[in-house]
Amino acid sequence: MARAAAGKHRKSTKFVFVCVGLLGAALITDLLWASSSSSTTFIPYKSSGTMMSWPPPESSSDSFLRNHSARGVTDKDKKDGIHGRILSKTFADLPGPELKWEKMTESPVPRLDGAAVQIKDQLFVFAGYGTIDLVHSHVDIYNFTSNTWGGRFDMPKEMAHSHLGMVTDGRYIYIVTGQYGPQCRGPTAHTFVLDTKTKKWQDMPPLPIPRYAPATQLWRGRLHVMGGSKEDRYTPGVDHWSIAVKDGKVLEKEWQVEMPIPRGGPHRACIVAGDRLYMLGGQEGDFMAKPNSPIFKCSRRNEVVYSDVYMLDDEMNWKVLPPMPKPDSHIEFAWVVVNNSIVIAGGTTDKHPDTKKMILVGEVFQFQLDTLKWSVVGKLPYRVKTTLVGFWDGWLYFTSGQRDRGPDDPTPKKVIGEMWRTKLSLPLS
Numbered sequence: 001m002a003r004a005a006a007g008k009h010r011k012s013t014k015f016v017f018v019c020v021g022l023l024g025a026a027l028i029t030d031l032l033w034a035s036s037s038s039s040t041t042f043i044p045y046k047s048s049g050t051m052m053s054w055p056p057p058e059s060s061s062d063s064f065l066r067n068h069s070a071r072g073v074t075d076k077d078k079k080d081g082i083h084g085r086i087l088s089k090t091f092a093d094l095p096g097p098e099l100k101w102e103k104m105t106e107s108p109v110p111r112l113d114g115a116a117v118q119i120k121d122q123l124f125v126f127a128g129y130g131t132i133d134l135v136h137s138h139v140d141i142y143n144f145t146s147n148t149w150g151g152r153f154d155m156p157k158e159m160a161h162s163h164l165g166m167v168t169d170g171r172y173i174y175i176v177t178g179q180y181g182p183q184c185r186g187p188t189a190h191t192f193v194l195d196t197k198t199k200k201w202q203d204m205p206p207l208p209i210p211r212y213a214p215a216t217q218l219w220r221g222r223l224h225v226m227g228g229s230k231e232d233r234y235t236p237g238v239d240h241w242s243i244a245v246k247d248g249k250v251l252e253k254e255w256q257v258e259m260p261i262p263r264g265g266p267h268r269a270c271i272v273a274g275d276r277l278y279m280l281g282g283q284e285g286d287f288m289a290k291p292n293s294p295i296f297k298c299s300r301r302n303e304v305v306y307s308d309v310y311m312l313d314d315e316m317n318w319k320v321l322p323p324m325p326k327p328d329s330h331i332e333f334a335w336v337v338v339n340n341s342i343v344i345a346g347g348t349t350d351k352h353p354d355t356k357k358m359i360l361v362g363e364v365f366q367f368q369l370d371t372l373k374w375s376v377v378g379k380l381p382y383r384v385k386t387t388l389v390g391f392w393d394g395w396l397y398f399t400s401g402q403r404d405r406g407p408d409d410p411t412p413k414k415v416i417g418e419m420w421r422t423k424l425s426l427p428l429s
Ligand SMILES: *[C@@H]1O[C@H](CO)[C@@H](O)[C@H](O)[C@H]1NC(C)=O
Pocket: 060, 061, 063, 064, 067
């Protein structure tokens, strides 16, 4: 389980997707802080609720996605009415109930692309960008009982500052790879384990090859690391490695190569619940360092965001589950498991087809693990990506990330440290 440990919640990692041609659309903007405009009509996804084996039989929506992902959005697509109509549903806000949100104490620092793990009534919040030129190298802790921040401590100097893979067994936090430094710098293969009782760090064997934002989970006694972006920050990796761990100790000398994942890429949610491993959403492609930029200045590239959901169970082959209500990425630490449902807050969806700007997600989604049914259970106070989510005593909390420009502009702007909570009441299945 990734996050959690209070029995009902857990959390975890990230994921990814494969990518391909990036003809066109290598817009060079300076930003992670990109943005845009809004929406249209929503066509609900009809879920059959059934599972398929990987590779799935070709359906029109599968082949649409594949065609779409293989080519990105070209000018020809934009003129193609059908394509445009299908795209438009994905960046619109979906209808959902309003939730009553309460603003709590702000985090000591704002962060984007940080990481978080919940252990009982504590949310350990790691790293992240403060601004595009400044990264954090410490941990802040939020106590859900006292509703206060405290207990700041430093991370090891060699640890990545964003795009980390992270998971806990309830005491030890395993931390793998990620981006080292600000802007769009390179990744490190360094991995660590933190004992949250003693606040002591230990090294683990480095990942065979560094990755950005790989899906990371503990499953059946092994730490699994899957996908992410490759060393250029853009190319989706499909590699899957694992290593046996127990109580903060690594039991093997080397990472083992496991069966590759169906689709590579960063920023996916990866969750273990009921002895099954789930991977949800994510993307192919990401910002890259501008060639020859001495500061590794970020430049925007074509990205394809996915709604795909995959699962591993006893049979040890990837099964395809009903997709998310819309493509959703940047959700690696934006989830909890409550009452046999996965709850996911915010993220990023398909970019705007004309402006190519990044579009944020403002919904809270529920995925019922018994019926495999998706629903929108509420709206966040604003749209936000890479937010860090916890659940305690009936309250759903989120902090950090990058929020939208306002109700009418779903493009990213301010990096936040705000903490919010709402009383969550999931419909019974
Ligand atoms: C996807 O591409 C294939 C081959 O070009 C084509 O036969 C198929 O109709 C396309 N599917 C969709 C949904 O566009």
